[in-house]
Amino acid sequence: MSEAAVETHDLTRRFGSVTAVEKLTLRIEPGEVFGLLGPNGSGKTTTIRMLCGLLEPSLGGASVAGIDVTAAPERIKQRIGYMSQRFGLYEDLTVAENLDFYAGIYGLTGAARRERLREVIEFIGLGTRLGQLAAELSGGWKQRLALGCALLHRPPVLFLDEPTAGVDPAARRNFWRAIHELARRGTTVLVTTHYMDEAERCGRLAMLSGGHLIALGTPAEVAAQVGGATLEDAFIILQERDER
Amino acid sequence: MMRRFWPMFRKEFIQMRRDRLTLMIMVGLPVIQLLMFGYAIQTDVRHVPTVVLDESRTPESRDLIAAFENTGNFRIVDHVNGRPALDRAIAQGDAQAGIVVPYDYARLLGRGTTATVQVIVDAADPLASQATISAAASVAEVRNLLILARQAGRASLPLEARVRPRYNPGLRSPNYIVPGLVGVILTITMVLVTAMAIVRERERGTLEQLIVTPITKTELMLGKIAPYVGVGLIQMTAVLVLGRYVFDVPLTGNVLLLYLIALIFVVASLSFGLFVSTLVRTQQQAMQLSFFFVLPNILLSGFMFPRQAMPQLFQWVGLLLPLTHFLKVLRGILLKGVGLEALWREVAVLAGFAIVMIVLSVQRFRKTLD
Numbered sequence: 014m015s016e017a018a019v020e021t022h023d024l025t026r027r028f029g030s031v032t033a034v035e036k037l038t039l040r041i042e043p044g045e046v047f048g049l050l051g052p053n054g055s056g057k058t059t060t061i062r063m064l065c066g067l068l069e070p071s072l073g074g075a076s077v078a079g080i081d082v083t084a085a086p087e088r089i090k091q092r093i094g095y096m097s098q099r100f101g102l103y104e105d106l107t108v109a110e111n112l113d114f115y116a117g118i119y120g121l122t123g124a125a126r127r128e129r130l131r132e133v134i135e136f137i138g139l140g141t142r143l144g145q146l147a148a149e150l151s152g153g154w155k156q157r158l159a160l161g162c163a164l165l166h167r168p169p170v171l172f173l174d175e176p177t178a179g180v181d182p183a184a185r186r187n188f189w190r191a192i193h194e195l196a197r198r199g200t201t202v203l204v205t206t207h208y209m210d211e212a213e214r215c216g217r218l219a220m221l222s223g224g225h226l227i228a229l230g231t232p233a234e235v236a237a238q239v240g241g242a243t244l245e246d247a248f249i250i251l252q253e254r255d256e257r
Numbered sequence: 258m259m260r261r262f263w264p265m266f267r268k269e270f271i272q273m274r275r276d277r278l279t280l281m282i283m284v285g286l287p288v289i290q291l292l293m294f295g296y297a298i299q300t301d302v303r304h305v306p307t308v309v310l311d312e313s314r315t316p317e318s319r320d321l322i323a324a325f326e327n328t329g330n331f332r333i334v335d336h337v338n339g340r341p342a343l344d345r346a347i348a349q350g351d352a353q354a355g356i357v358v359p360y361d362y363a364r365l366l367g368r369g370t371t372a373t374v375q376v377i378v379d380a381a382d383p384l385a386s387q388a389t390i391s392a393a394a395s396v397a398e399v400r401n402l403l404i405l406a407r408q409a410g411r412a413s414l415p416l417e418a419r420v421r422p423r424y425n426p427g428l429r430s431p432n433y434i435v436p437g438l439v440g441v442i443l444t445i446t447m448v449l450v451t452a453m454a455i456v457r458e459r460e461r462g463t464l465e466q467l468i469v470t471p472i473t474k475t476e477l478m479l480g481k482i483a484p485y486v487g488v489g490l491i492q493m494t495a496v497l498v499l500g501r502y503v504f505d506v507p508l509t510g511n512v513l514l515l516y517l518i519a520l521i522f523v524v525a526s527l528s529f530g531l532f533v534s535t536l537v538r539t540q541q542q543a544m545q546l547s548f549f550f551v552l553p554n555i556l557l558s559g560f561m562f563p564r565q566a567m568p569q570l571f572q573w574v575g576l577l578l579p580l581t582h583f584l585k586v587l588r589g590i591l592l593k594g595v596g597l598e599a600l601w602r603e604v605a606v607l608a609g610f611a612i613v614m615i616v617l618s619v620q621r622f623r624k625t626l627d
Contacts, residue, residue, distance in 0.1 A: 067465065091471045
């Protein structure tokens with residue numbers, strides 16, 4: 014068996030007396046588009062943050078691109094791309110300045126840097142907006158810019174935390190096209206969402222509820238495991254169970 | 258190592274340039290403060306409004322009153338006819354001093370016994386009344402000496418203390434205040450600006466994106482503060498130039514040396530700001546904590562109040578503030594014209610402070626969200 018792109022065992026995180034993620038064990042293969050699905054507060058964001066080295070696990074462990082999260086959180090950072098829920102780039106910088114800044118931070122220099130910037134700008138289609146301030150972009154274009162910045166250093170693993178929240182349907186469709194294109198080229202993508210149509214586009218899903226892994230498999234398998242005819246039914250069943 | 262410092266520096270520089278309001282405040286603040294402190298704060302109080310009650314009405318009494326006026330400390334605004342009127346003028350604040358010459362003044366003076374003159378001073382503000390009180394005392398003293406010398410048949414006095422007020426012969430307060438102001442303005446802006454800079458990234462959510470990159474804590478923090486070193490040196494130049502041409506403050510010593518030491522002081526202040534930013538979560542807290550630090554700097558550093566007069570404990574507290582040491586450097590170089598041989602201790606303390614603060618900040622800063 015080849016090395017997993019992401020592997021967790023008994024990954025647990027507590028905040029005081031609250032357990033946000035409990036004993037999560039997952040294995041994601043290279044090139045997969047893997048979805049984390051669950052209602053708000055189910056532990057999706059906490060899981061992603063632990064995998065990025067932004068939060069320390071309370072118990073258990075994980076490895077990303079073959080590197081142990083707890084032992085070497087800084088080494089992981091050169092090998093992952095991350096998009097947070099909230100737009101995390103500089104609104105008072107232009108599109109080009111944001112890209113240029115992150116190219117520098119990821120250590121790209123000289124001709125390689127120019128070449129890579131050209132590639133990424135073409136991939137995200139922001140060529141005509143390079144001089145615009147990020148603050149002036151619409152939600153969809155902001156997401157593309159954020160994706161571009163996360164891709165500059167060709168990370169083998171990409172973490173996207175609700176990347177399409179607040180983005181119009183056409184832009185969402187384009188965004189997902191880009192994600193599948195990346196996966197086709199070998200990038201592993203871990204994405205959280207609570208849009209059902211997006212969850213359907215993932216190769217495999219893990220459904221979380223109250224920090225627990227409830228179901229794991231293809232979208233159809235997950236729906237069946239929770240006991241709904243469709244993924245949406247399954248999601249509603251879960252949410253109602255949580256609210257009780 | 259440090260290769261990610263430059264992108265960070267450039268980014269910070271572009272953002273600073275684009276934030277026009279902050280930039281205007283950083284350049285405008287020194288100018289406004291300088292004019293405020295330079296013009297408004299004068300500790301040498303002169304031309305105090307004075308009322309006179311002359312009961313003697315003789316050439317001798319008029320001569321004495323003229324002597325008071327000639328010191329330049331008293332400005333006669335009114336002559337009154339009775340004690341109640343004089344007391345009322347002082348109580349109401351129309352006058353801050355009153356001179357009472359008794360009816361027997363000329364007679365006692367001529368007879369060779371002690372003639373008295375009463376000077377009443379409004380001492381509610383001790384600082385303002387000090388000069389008036391000593392001027393009144395010296396009027397009597399000067400006249401005593403003349404009379405005694407004449408009686409002893411001497412043409413000259415037996416003893417004279419020749420006081421040379423060195424470094425500030427005119428005892429002008431701008432010479433004292435303006436150099437200090439350089440340090441105070443740098444402390445206020447440098448600490449505040451950096452304390453806010455990191456917390457602003459945290460609040461806007463840009464820090465989260467930044468700390469999932471391989472940038473090291475040192476690269477992040479040094480890149481963050483470096484552009485402001487330039488701002489600090491520009492502020493200092495503005496105050497020195499205005500001080501020189503508006504308030505005639507001398508630049509006696511080696512200005513290059515002053516800039517080199519100022520560089521160390523600016524880094525010390527910036528790194529303290531960094532340290533503040535690791536203690537707080539919001540920009541508001543950063544601002545409050547910065548002001549909490551600025552106040553003792555103004556009161557205990559010797560900027561306005563002499564440190565020698567403070568209780569020992571507060572003198573020690575003052576030694577912990579970088580401004581205290583930088584003020585010695587500023588006044589030493591600008592007024593006394595001394596060099597590194599007299600200031601190396603201060604330089605060592607400032608450098609030590611900067612290093613300790615940077616190390617503490619880097620240690621306290623976490624590249625995680627908890």
